[in-house]
Amino acid sequence: MTINNQTVFDADRAHVFHSWSIQSALKPLIIKSGLGSYLWDYEGKRYLDFSSQLINTNVGHQHPKVIAGIKTQLDTLTTIAPATANHARNEAAERLLAIAGDDFAKVFFTNAGADANENAIRMARLYTGRDKVLSSYRSYHGNTGAAIAATGDTRRVPNEYSRGHVHFFSPYLYRSDFWATDEAQECERGLQHLRRVIEAEGASSIAAILLEALPGTAGVLVPPSGYMQGVRQLCDEFGIVLIMDEVMAGFGRTGKWFAHQHYNITPDLITFAKGVNSGYVPAGGVIIHQKINAYFDDKSFPGGLTYSGHPLAMASIVATLDVMAQEHMIENADTIGNGVLAQGLKALADKHTIIGEVRGMGVFWALELVKNRHSKQKLSADEMNTIKAALIERGLLPFIAENRIHVAPPCNVSTDEVAQALAIVDEVLGMACTQFINE
Incomplete structure (x- = not known):
């Protein structure tokens, strides 16, 4: 049997019961393999993993x-x-x-x-x-x-x-x-x-x-x-x-x-x-x-x-x-996380009014997204799903919770990978500002 994105998806939907989900509404992402901060599917589409899956792949994939x-x-x-x-x-x-x-x-x-x-x-x-x-x-x-x-x-x-x-x-x-x-x-x-x-x-x-x-x-x-x-x-x-x-x-x-x-x-x-x-x-x-x-x-x-x-x-x-x-990953998480990553996220907050607050430390951050900075009204689930889909479409895997984008790359993330992720988030939040801001 040929294994590809479609056969894996079909088998999953036929046989696998997923957690925290309405089963008939599921459209799971297909993943074949990975290395370091990246994953890819059977068609070769690559994703930069800035969720560390469920905040757990601290040394990246397939070390x-x-x-x-x-x-x-x-x-x-x-x-x-x-x-x-x-x-x-x-x-x-x-x-x-x-x-x-x-x-x-x-x-x-x-x-x-x-x-x-x-x-x-x-x-x-x-x-x-x-x-x-x-x-x-x-x-x-x-x-x-x-x-x-x-x-x-x-x-x-x-x-x-x-x-x-x-x-x-x-x-x-x-x-x-x-x-x-x-x-x-x-x-x-x-x-x-x-x-x-x-x-x-x-x-x-x-x-x-x-x-x-x-x-x-x-x-x-x-x-x-x-x-x-x-x-x-x-x-x-x-x-x-x-x-x-x-x-x-x-x-x-x-x-x-x-x-x-x-x-x-x-x-x-x-x-x-x-x-x-x-x-x-x-x-x-x-x-x-x-x-x-x-x-x-x-x-x-x-x-x-x-x-x-x-x-x-x-x-x-x-x-x-x-x-x-x-490999000094603890030190890397401290240096990059509290350096270029923290600085980049705060720069995004200065640029995009959809970001109500940036908070975190190391390689563990959250962007809280709001429709209005004064009222702090949260983005809806549908709006957050639109943002999530846009990030994934551009090759970035985010961790989305309520009205937040959690930014949690592996502890051995590189400065180049941080720059790539920030550019994608910047583009998507620019789009979201035009659609969802209510000020």
Whole structure:
């Protein structure tokens, strides 16, 4: 059988059930292969990937050293039960602990970010003897039982089967829930709001606060100065476990190994997935603080997964973390992301009034699009779909969420690739300004 764009599309629509979708309305993009920051279809049409897919291909597509690491493990051991000891798993854990810091003792491996958050919540509840979990309305933590209930965005509503979840408003100065006029006010009032939620819910009933280190799907919402430190202090004051969700923001995305390292705080549990191995093999996990690890020295942990620490996933983690260090990808994400990329995005905002705000750090940015800068009226879903289609038509793969274009290239993106992407966005937003601006 000839494999081409049409045969792949037809087979997909005949046999594959897609997530978050009305099945009959789907027209998925066809992809054959890729390399670095590029993907292409069976007809040779190339796309510059400035979404890193779902913000996970941090070393780009088909990195030869990561592929080689997986192939070597294939020849040694393809799979093994998690109760055994395995060299690849040990190597992955050691590397993760090295970048997390001396306060952390062990790593529990999962299959992805959602079950990482599930197990972190389980650990916090067992450690504290409490039940409730606080998380932000502006968040996404996964699509399994407790993870989707902890999620703040509206996708949680048809999935709220898990118990004990309470939400609060985290900072978002551009659309402040606290009537703040500057970053200091947003921080102060946000922390006071969180304190009141803790007090009203009963501090002695709260096991954990679960926060994204830099909220991603919610809008790349960089916390105001002092906010994360204030959350850490509240957790210490009330004996609450702080779970830092680094699934999307970790592994170079913000110009550091972990986004929480920008805030000089130490969480009690760190959840991870996505960029830990660029998504080459499904993998996630929980990095566990010494004090929580010690609690389980003489108590059984009631959780596990068949593929916890799967050898192929572990080999991909080792290879990814090694190549990121060897090729200075963290430094590149910092230099280019906070340099030409940040400057270019801000220049676009100066040029196009459809951009209400530019925010982000490293290779993790968002352009919030509005019909009117004064009213901050959001573009509609249809208007955003028009913009998305125009970007893809011109060979740029964006990450679109609500009224935002999220700009998230691989950590090893080049200045030339940034220039190419900015030129496409510039052209499309120029078109969008003439169609959608209402000023």
